[in-house]
Amino acid sequence: MNFVKRAGLSLWSRRGRTLITLCTFLVISVMVLAGVMIKDATARAKHEAKRSVGAEVNLEMDLKSLGAGGALVAPQISAAVVDELGASPLVQKYTYSMFDRGVVKGGTELVTGGVDAAASGMGPDGTPTVGVLDSALLPDFRSGNFELLSGAHLTAADKDKHLLLIEERLARKNGLKTGDKITLGAHEGKATADFTVAGIYRDPRPSSEPEPEHFVNPANMLYASVGGFAGLNAPADGSLQVRKATFLLSDADDLGRFEEEAERIAGSALDGFALTTNDKAIRQMTGPLNSISSTAAVAMWLIGIAGAAVLALLVNLAVKQRRKEYGVLLAMGEKKGKLIAQQALEIVTVAALAIGLSSLFTQSLTQSAGQSLLGREAAAARHKLDSWQPPAPGSTGIDQGIDPDDKPVENADPIDSIDVRLDLAALATVGGVGLGLGLLATAVPAASVLRLTPRTILTKGK
Structure with missing residues (x-):
């Protein structure tokens, strides 16, 4: 009788085991399949x-380098x-900005009754102005903190135009609407x-x-549109x-590549600046995913190890109970390799059936x-x-135990759904783990028995 037939008869005759x-x-x-599928999902x-979020890379002044060599001037980089x-x-989109003061002229009045003008370092007719390439990429607009009530954002196509975004209180006080004109003057000189x-x-x-x-x-x-506003205080050259x-990248996985490319393109122009990544929105969204992935991995390993231990004990017990059977077969001239192959085939058959059922x-x-x-x-x-x-x-919030950096990112709700899928790669992983455990559990006890002679096995019993 060949060992394949003996394996089938053995499994059937020992149905309980x-x-x-x-x-x-x-x-x-x-457990292994569930862990793999949750990890993949x-x-x-x-x-x-x-x-969907992309990755935001900010090119900002490096505070550590500020003041090096006695210089306290904020660095600038060519547009x-x-x-x-x-x-x-x-890069999917990008923007840059410059801050300066504009002098409001032509009868436009600033909003008063709030922050004192002297405290801000501005005169009675001056107002802080940010020249920006793409206003939609400003953090407050991206997060939804600022709302565009009318008109359109400033874009790269408007770079050299003379366009403004104004706050609704300033517009209301001066009766301004989109399309109206505001005259701005340089904070130094007579340019308007x-x-x-x-x-x-x-x-x-x-x-x-x-x-x-x-x-x-x-x-x-x-x-303001950055080129038009810069023209008021244009440098000599x-x-x-x-x-x-x-810079808003198309894929957050490209962060490292972009940093390398920035160093290659900009070189020494980056002196005084630091490239920092803002992946806070992604971390906020994926926090729950990291948690369940870790939980699933721990559960998979614990159940897998415990199951492997039980499996090893079962196989070891089964092999020892079949010592006499092995002794008889060896005495009849059966090769030890075929006996081990029979035991392995029995385990592989059960494992394959379990994987198929799972x-x-x-x-x-x-799911x-x-x-x-x-x-x-x-x-x-x-x-x-x-x-x-x-x-x-x-207040900075430090004295109240509040970290401003913990402020939630708006429109970045934690992900609350996953799509679990069964694919061939997951089944292959489970199959490899299951068969590997089964064969290992078989080899150790079988080898300990089959290293003996048929006479020793039959005469010494269990």
Whole structure:
């Protein structure tokens, strides 16, 4: 009788033991398969989140280098260099900005009653102005903190035009609407230019709360097309210099490549600047995914190790119980290799059946369990975000135990759903793990028995 037939008869005659082994393999297969599918599902969800959000790289002044060599002047970089970086195929959109003061002329009045003009370093007819290439990429607009009420954003196509975005309180006080003109003068010299109101936006901060970066009345903040505004205070060589830039990458996985490309293109022009990545939105969205992925991995390993230990004990017990059978077969001239092959075939058959059964229901089971677990994690993350309170106006929040960096990113809700899929790669992984455990559990006890002679096996019993 060949060993394949003997393996089939052995499994059938020992149905109780076969069933126990099958259940053990089934538990291992389900847990490993569930862990693999959750890992794959969370990886897909993270990738989609990265692609939807992109990655924000900020080119800003390096505070560590400020003051080096006794210089306290904020660095500037040529807009032409930034344009070259923005032309990279890795960049989806980009913007840059410069801050200066404009002198409002022609009867336009600033909003008063808020932050004192003297405290902001401005005169009675001056207002802080940010020249910007693409206003839609400003953090407050991207997060939804600022709302564009009418008109359109400033874009790269408007770079050299004379356009403005003004806050609704300034517009209301002066009866301005989109299409109207505001005359701005240089803060030094006599240059003036008429700017057209391209849009009116809303800043929710009260006039009494200073704009955090420039410490001015937020109602008087102007955003201008960068080239047109720079023309009021043009440098002697006529080149446009900017102080910060933002690059929105198409894929967050390209962060490292972009940093290398920036170093290659800009070189020494980056002196005094630092490239920093802002992946806070992605981390906020994928936090629950990381949690369930870790939980699934721990559960998979614990159940897998425990199941493997039980499986090893079962196989070891089975091999020892069959010592006499092995002794008789060896005495009849059967080769030891075929006996080991028979035992391995029995294990492989049970393992294959368990893997096949697990593939029938593990996907739906994992989808339900993973969705429930992710829902709880997402709800907890959302509650933590909703409970965050900003520091009091004029306070850094440090004395209140509040870290401003913990402020939630708007429109970046934690992901609360995953799509679990069963694919051939997952089945191959489970198959490899299951068969590997089975063969290892078989080889060790079988080798310990089959190294003996038939006479020793038959005469010494168990």
